[in-house]
Amino acid sequence: MKISLEWLSDFVSWDDEPAALAVRLTAAGLNVEGIEEIRRTFPGVVVARVLEREKHPDADRLSLCKVDDGTGSPVQVVCGAPNVRAGITVLFARVGAELPGDFRIKKSKIRGVESCGMICSAAELELGLEGSGIVELETDLPNGTPADELYGFQDTVFEVEVTPNRPDWLSHVGVAREVAAIYGTKMSLPPIWNAVQGGESLGVKVRVEDYADCGRYTAWGAQRVKIGPSPRWMQNRLRAIGARPINNVVDITNYVLFELGQPLHAFDRGQLAGSAITVRRAPEKTSVVTLDGQTREIEAGTLLICDEKGPVALAGVMGLGNSEVTAQTTEILLESAFFNPSHVRRASRRMGLISESSYRFERGADWDMVERAALRALQLLQEHTGARIVPDWADRHDPDHRPADPLRLRVWQVNRVLGTAVTTDQVAQILQRLGLKVQPMGNAESISASAVNMMVHVPTHRRDLSLEVDLIEEIARIHGLDQLTGRGGYRIPGGAVKRPRDVARDRLRGWLSACGYAEIVTSSFMEAGDHDHLGLPADDPRRRTLAVVNPRHGGDTQMRTLLAPSALVVSRRNLNAGSTPPLRFFQINRVFRTDLPLGRELRQADEVLLPAEPEYLQLVVAGWRETGLGGVPADLLEMRGAVESLSAFLRVPLTLEPGTDEVWLDDGAAWRVRDAAGRVVGLAGRVAPGVLAAFDVDAPVALAEIRLDDLDLTPAPARFEAFIRFPAVKRDLSLLVPAAVSFGQVRDTVAEAGGPLLESSELFDIYRGKGVPEGRAAYGIRLKFRSAKGSLKGETVDAAIGTILAALRDRWAIEPRG
Amino acid sequence: MQEMIDRLRSEALAAIHAADGEPALEAVRVAVLGRKGSLTGLLRGLKDLEGDAKRDAGAALNALKDELTAALDARLLAFSGARPVTAHAYDLTLPGRAPAPLGSRHPLLTVLEGICDIFYGMGFSRDDGPEVELDYYNFTALNFPDDHPARDIQDTFYFNEKVLLRTQTSPVQVRMMEQREPPLACIFPGRVYRNENADASHSSEFFQIEGLVVDRAVSMADLKDTVDTFVRNFFGAEAPTRFRPHYFPFTEPSVEVDMQCVACGGSGCGVCKQTGWLEIMGAGMVHPNVFRAAGYPDDRYTGFAFGMGIDRIAMLKYGISDIRLLYENDLRFLNQFRGVQ
Numbered sequence A: 001m002k003i004s005l006e007w008l009s010d011f012v013s014w015d016d017e018p019a020a021l022a023v024r025l026t027a028a029g030l031n032v033e034g035i036e037e038i039r040r041t042f043p044g045v046v047v048a049r050v051l052e053r054e055k056h057p058d059a060d061r062l063s064l065c066k067v068d069d070g071t072g073s074p075v076q077v078v079c080g081a082p083n084v085r086a087g088i089t090v091l092f093a094r095v096g097a098e099l100p101g102d103f104r105i106k107k108s109k110i111r112g113v114e115s116c117g118m119i120c121s122a123a124e125l126e127l128g129l130e131g132s133g134i135v136e137l138e139t140d141l142p143n144g145t146p147a148d149e150l151y152g153f154q155d156t157v158f159e160v161e162v163t164p165n166r167p168d169w170l171s172h173v174g175v176a177r178e179v180a181a182i183y184g185t186k187m188s189l190p191p192i193w194n195a196v197q198g199g200e201s202l203g204v205k206v207r208v209e210d211y212a213d214c215g216r217y218t219a220w221g222a223q224r225v226k227i228g229p230s231p232r233w234m235q236n237r238l239r240a241i242g243a244r245p246i247n248n249v250v251d252i253t254n255y256v257l258f259e260l261g262q263p264l265h266a267f268d269r270g271q272l273a274g275s276a277i278t279v280r281r282a283p284e285k286t287s288v289v290t291l292d293g294q295t296r297e298i299e300a301g302t303l304l305i306c307d308e309k310g311p312v313a314l315a316g317v318m319g320l321g322n323s324e325v326t327a328q329t330t331e332i333l334l335e336s337a338f339f340n341p342s343h344v345r346r347a348s349r350r351m352g353l354i355s356e357s358s359y360r361f362e363r364g365a366d367w368d369m370v371e372r373a374a375l376r377a378l379q380l381l382q383e384h385t386g387a388r389i390v391p392d393w394a395d396r397h398d399p400d401h402r403p404a405d406p407l408r409l410r411v412w413q414v415n416r417v418l419g420t421a422v423t424t425d426q427v428a429q430i431l432q433r434l435g436l437k438v439q440p441m442g443n444a445e446s447i448s449a450s451a452v453n454m455m456v457h458v459p460t461h462r463r464d465l466s467l468e469v470d471l472i473e474e475i476a477r478i479h480g481l482d483q484l485t486g487r488g489g490y491r492i493p494g495g496a497v498k499r500p501r502d503v504a505r506d507r508l509r510g511w512l513s514a515c516g517y518a519e520i521v522t523s524s525f526m527e528a529g530d531h532d533h534l535g536l537p538a539d540d541p542r543r544r545t546l547a548v549v550n551p552r553h554g555g556d557t558q559m560r561t562l563l564a565p566s567a568l569v570v571s572r573r574n575l576n577a578g579s580t581p582p583l584r585f586f587q588i589n590r591v592f593r594t595d596l597p598l599g600r601e602l603r604q605a606d607e608v609l610l611p612a613e614p615e616y617l618q619l620v621v622a623g624w625r626e627t628g629l630g631g632v633p634a635d636l637l638e639m640r641g642a643v644e645s646l647s648a649f650l651r652v653p654l655t656l657e658p659g660t661d662e663v664w665l666d667d668g669a670a671w672r673v674r675d676a677a678g679r680v681v682g683l684a685g686r687v688a689p690g691v692l693a694a695f696d697v698d699a700p701v702a703l704a705e706i707r708l709d710d711l712d713l714t715p716a717p718a719r720f721e722a723f724i725r726f727p728a729v730k731r732d733l734s735l736l737v738p739a740a741v742s743f744g745q746v747r748d749t750v751a752e753a754g755g756p757l758l759e760s761s762e763l764f765d766i767y768r769g770k771g772v773p774e775g776r777a778a779y780g781i782r783l784k785f786r787s788a789k790g791s792l793k794g795e796t797v798d799a800a801i802g803t804i805l806a807a808l809r810d811r812w813a814i815e816p817r818g
Numbered sequence B: 001m002q003e004m005i006d007r008l009r010s011e012a013l014a015a016i017h018a019a020d021g022e023p024a025l026e027a028v029r030v031a032v033l034g035r036k037g038s039l040t041g042l043l044r045g046l047k048d049l050e051g052d053a054k055r056d057a058g059a060a061l062n063a064l065k066d067e068l069t070a071a072l073d074a075r076l077l078a079f080s081g082a083r084p085v086t087a088h089a090y091d092l093t094l095p096g097r098a099p100a101p102l103g104s105r106h107p108l109l110t111v112l113e114g115i116c117d118i119f120y121g122m123g124f125s126r127d128d129g130p131e132v133e134l135d136y137y138n139f140t141a142l143n144f145p146d147d148h149p150a151r152d153i154q155d156t157f158y159f160n161e162k163v164l165l166r167t168q169t170s171p172v173q174v175r176m177m178e179q180r181e182p183p184l185a186c187i188f189p190g191r192v193y194r195n196e197n198a199d200a201s202h203s204s205e206f207f208q209i210e211g212l213v214v215d216r217a218v219s220m221a222d223l224k225d226t227v228d229t230f231v232r233n234f235f236g237a238e239a240p241t242r243f244r245p246h247y248f249p250f251t252e253p254s255v256e257v258d259m260q261c262v263a264c265g266g267s268g269c270g271v272c273k274q275t276g277w278l279e280i281m282g283a284g285m286v287h288p289n290v291f292r293a294a295g296y297p298d299d300r301y302t303g304f305a306f307g308m309g310i311d312r313i314a315m316l317k318y319g320i321s322d323i324r325l326l327y328e329n330d331l332r333f334l335n336q337f338r339g340v341q
């Protein structure tokens, strides 16, 4: 919304610079977002008379003119306009003049003939007048008169942000009320039709089918209207606030809308069929052409203004082309009405048509302004279109309409909510400055929860004031929010409770970032093809996504049911950007699953309607092509190690079991992650090559995912246990292990056969090749023995090792090496 | 032989220690290591020994020579005030090996956790709610009437008439109040969604943190106190704040909170669009209709609520000019947020 200060000053005066006024308005809640200085001047452009005109010797369509610009000696100028002729009075740009668009007039030669200036068209000066040729002025203007005296215009325009609760600020008069309240001055309203001049009778009957849709409808008449441009001052003001002047009648209805906030509509009376206007709902779907030339489908139930043939306007939204005011119009029917806000809103939404009218009606028009705005428009019509105003008018309004009840106000509650210590008198003064009528009640000194100190009568332009607390906001605004001072040392009741889950999550983030992983934040949406790219089977429950029904143009619609696609997208992006692998990422994010129970305490109704939003931790290693121990890819080893470390870090037992249920993981390179109860709570592994290709990732990607909601993240306090102070005995074994036997089998057998003395076993090497028989690998394993009873003797350890070797030989045909 | 070596060692070290200046030290050197020095003498005597004995004594004497030379050098340096340089053959300018490569925490979540920490310190608890939310909690219970222009402020993604992506963290307020009786002091951080096209300052997904305090008589002045304490702690400066009246359906009175621009100190700059102020949050006193939706009796409680955009605060804090950088997950961006923040 734009507010012209020049216009505003018609109704109120204030003693401040524009910038200071902007600060005051912003502090009162009308946020001034921009200040625009408009200075329309035409330096070097003057009134001149064309003395002679002859054809340019070398160009048929150009004229050679001599003009008198008041300097005394005639000036020669070439002109291209068809309507230039001797004797007319024009606007002449002298050499050195500056025209809009940084256009500077220079002496020039046009087809060999010298031209010292330019005869201007309305378009070249951006005057917004009708017609395409040069401007022809009244002939009695003295030559040399500066164009600024005729067309110069200066204004300061505020761009203001009007919140939906304050439709009264959508007009200059509304803002003037606020300025008056801020500066404690009076404001005035614009003049209205004083009924001195009468025409014939209106001859139109109005019927409103349902007052719930349209609380009030008034119709007014103006005859012998001469359509033409509106006065320059009106055009200037309209243009200053970004509206386009069209003709005097349309401009006047727009002008009143921006002045008083009440939308009006002017019908060409000559185009209306019959003598009855009916406000009714469309009985069925129909199609109409609106003023903007668009054909629109109208749903049944849309509120229409109809003549005796059919619809002539979409109530509160826009008129129809069939009754539009045109250059031929001579008689006008003017509508001023109060339409139901939510009805206008729904109609406007459904049609995707938001107009200045609908914008105001859906926020709530001012009941009392319906009549006044019409009278203002009639006054302007009479003055600027030569119209004769019809003395009678039609007025239909809801007989049950009552003014709003006065509001009870307790000063006690004012101070309770604001933390202030204002008095009854102060409160009353503030409300009166805002134009509210205050009726004192009881004893002004008595301030308590039950003492109503005043009744406040709210004018119709403040529909937003309907509760005591709304008045409290007004008091806060005007009293000044900068007056608020805390009581200092205020203690928040309750006291902080840090949830273990939040603590664990935060620690986890710190730890993972210290381990080399970069935290990422990825979109909750997934792309349409992601499920297919992952190769999820048709019956996979994660294909059952929630999809938004009104996505952005070209935006994704489906809520993600798993994190894997985002890992691949982020990997691809960074690999392509040339980051040096291995790349490490982690994220803790939600997915949206309609197939899982909610897992949080929500209301019963939620259960039916809402998806579960489990939170996952995901680790990603991308682009690592090296292999590690035993020829296993390094990224796989890291994922296994990461899950094991995570288990230790969170003090939550997690085990990895080779194998996977995910089709998008590489079958032979993945694990299920199980918790202590054996439930699958996550996975780890390499993404299958086909899936990498589908996501256009040209490097291996390994990842691990743990469903955090499944873990008990309450930190188990560490418990000290006495450790054994006797020294350990370390022995290294080199074992020839057949290819069919896994390390896990070796480890388990060693642990089982090692008995209570075996403290730990650790794999430190795998060797294949020279000196190791074909089909076998040499495992280097370090064993540590320890006893709680005392230092171990060599023989005891030897015996234990003997048992281990025997078990390995019996179970797996494993022999010690050399 | 070993006995002689041990005796020489202790005598020589004692003499080195006792030397009270460079001349005295030089005298000790000559006496021990000089051409006629005691150690030199012993070394000469090696030629009279044979086999293992010769080898052992040689090793011991050479070790002693090294030790005494080092002791003399160290003592000499002590006199000159410099520290000894051990003449190892290591290239100590070679790059080190990190215990682990350094990863990073996402700036958004660093800011989010940082804000939570401040509110923990002020006595707030933390809770969260669903991102796929009921229209009821996101709008209706927050006093956004159906068919009301207030709903236009937030372009919403809908799944159906009743279910949407929350446009704000405020619905958690109502869920919390339904479950608990005051006094309450709680924060609700989380992800929210708006159906908007992305540009340098808009993202369809972003993060907010909501705060709610309800008690018998908390006031707007208490809200101001709380905001000021937060700003002081988070921005680490005594930056003035101001309240501007605003409109949110679920608070009344409603305000927008500005703080003095951290970039220019209030004199006006590009960051604050020359105003000297930066908008950091929306806030207000809980609207009676919200208390009613939560099932609290009329008039019994007052409360305040506030909400701020984490993205905007992170952008201010780190000088990030385009919100989209926060969601691109480009390592060239993320790597700038390594280490302690």
Ligand SMILES: [Zn+2]
Residues within 6 Å of the ligand: B261, B262, B263, B264, B265, B266, B267, B268, B269, B270, B271, B272, B273, B274, B276, B277
């Ligand atoms: Zn600044």
